[in-house]
Amino acid sequence: MTDTAGYVDDARVYPQGERFLMTGEPGKLEASVYNTTGMNRYPADKFDAIDVDAVAKETSVELVWKNPGGSG
Numbered sequence: 001m002t003d004t005a006g007y008v009d010d011a012r013v014y015p016q017g018e019r020f021l022m023t024g025e026p027g028k029l030e031a032s033v034y035n036t037t038g039m040n041r042y043p044a045d046k047f048d049a050i051d052v053d054a055v056a057k058e059t060s061v062e063l064v065w066k067n068p069g070g071s072g
Contacts (some may be wrong), residue, residue: 016035016036016037017035017036017047017050017066017067017068018033018034018035018036018066018067019033019034019035019050019052019055019064019065019066019067020032020033020063020064020065020066020067021033021034021055021056021059021061021063021064022061022062022063022064022065023061023062024062029063031065044068047066047068048068050066052064052065052066
């Protein structure tokens with residue numbers, strides 16, 4: 001995590017991936033959101049390979065949701 005603002009030129013249709021790590025219960029979920037914007041142009045095959053159940057177990061959250069956000 002960084003406190004420094006980042007800017008991405010030509011961001012329209014910029015390939016990136018997001019992961020939402022969620023805790024709570026339906027209707028009252030809280031999420032920490034991680035994405036790759038500004039790091040790299042995230043390839044779809046690597047994003048698709050993320051095992052959400054394994055990430056949930058590793059991070060002790062109830063649910064992990066992936067948003068491809070234009071990856072690929």
